[in-house]
Amino acid sequence: MAYNIVLVEPEIPMNTGNIGRLSLASGSNLHLVKPFGFELSDSRLKRAGLDYWKHISVHMYDSIDEFYAVNKGKNMVYLSSHAEKDYCSIPYEDDLFFVFGKESTGLPKTITEKYPDQLYKIPIYSDKVRSLNLANAVSIVVYEGIRNIK
Numbered sequence: 331m332a333y334n335i336v337l338v339e340p341e342i343p344m345n346t347g348n349i350g351r352l353s354l355a356s357g358s359n360l361h362l363v364k365p366f367g368f369e370l371s372d373s374r375l376k377r378a379g380l381d382y383w384k385h386i387s388v389h390m391y392d393s394i395d396e397f398y399a400v401n402k403g404k405n406m407v408y409l410s411s412h413a414e415k416d417y418c419s420i421p422y423e424d425d426l427f428f429v430f431g432k433e434s435t436g437l438p439k440t441i442t443e444k445y446p447d448q449l450y451k452i453p454i455y456s457d458k459v460r461s462l463n464l465a466n467a468v469s470i471v472v473y474e475g476i477r478n479i480k
Contacts, residue, residue, distance in 0.1 A: 332357055332358060332359060332424065332425060333356065333357075333358040333359070333424075333425070333426055333427075333428060333472055333475055333476075334358060334359045334360075334361055334404075334425065334426065334427040334428065335349060335352075335353050335358050335359070335360050335361065335428055335430070335468055335472065336361040336363065336397070336406075336427055336428065336429040336430065337349065337360070337361070337362050337363065337430055337432075337464075338363045338394060338397075338429065338430065338431050338432060338437060338438075338441075339363060339364070339365055339366065339367070339431070339432040340362065340366055340367065340368075340432055340433070340464070341366070341367030341368070341432050341433045341434060342367065342368070342433050342464070343367075343368040344465075345433060345463065345464045345465045346362070346366075346368070347383075348465040349464070349465050349468050350382065350383060350386045350388070351382050351386075352465070352468060352469055352472065353386055353387070354382050354385055354386045354387075356472050356473070356476060358387075358472060359387040359388075359389065360386055360387060360388045360389070361388075361389045361390075361391065361397065361401075361427070362388065362389070362390050362391070363390075363391045363393070363394055363396075363397050364390065364391065364392050364393065367432070367433075394438075394441075401427065404425070404427050405423065405425065405426050405427065406426070406427040406428075406429055406445070406448060407420050407421075407426065407427070407428060407429065407448050407449075407450055408429045408437055408441060408442065408445055408448050408449050408450070409428060409429065409430050409431075409437075409449075409450055409451065409452070409467060409471060410431065410436055410437050410442050410449050410450075410451060411436060411451055411452075411454070411460070411461050412436070412442060412449070412451070413442075413449035413450050413451035414449070414451075415449065415450050415451070416450065416451065416452075416453060417450045417451065417452050417470065417471050417474060418474065419450070420450050420471070420474075420475070422474070422475040422478040422479055423479070424479070426475065428468070428471050428472065428475075429441070430464060430467065430468060433464050436461070450471075452467055452470055452471070
């Protein structure tokens with residue numbers, strides 16, 4: 331069983347490092363779509379991913395268009411705080427792609443408007459919180475998927 335974690339234009343190196351470690355621990359593949367808000371040589375990225383970075387299955391793309399071209403026909407779901415459906419209702423299956431947007435603004439409207447039936451959210455029960463930390467959100471979704479497939 332393998333999932334695919336996709337980060338579209340990630341901005342915070344520590345989040346990406348933590349998500350890299352999570353991808354290795356969960357047996358998932360990590361897909362990073364440029365532009366990044368940091369350099370891959372950033373020490374904070376390396377520190378968050380510890381010495382695991384060399385073992386992580388990482389795929390990099392210069393743009394969202396390249397990502398879609400390379401992964402054409404793959405089953406994808408999109409995570410957004412603007413979705414109506416709950417992440418627990420995702421039809422979890424092997425090789426599923428979980429697509430997450432950047433920390434500051436989430437997924438672009440061009441994606442959320444194009445795939446409304448594939449949009450899911452993690453509920454937030456406080457009006458004082460706009461969104462969850464990206465690394466936490468990825469963890470919730472990936473491990474719910476593992477729980478569902480086992």
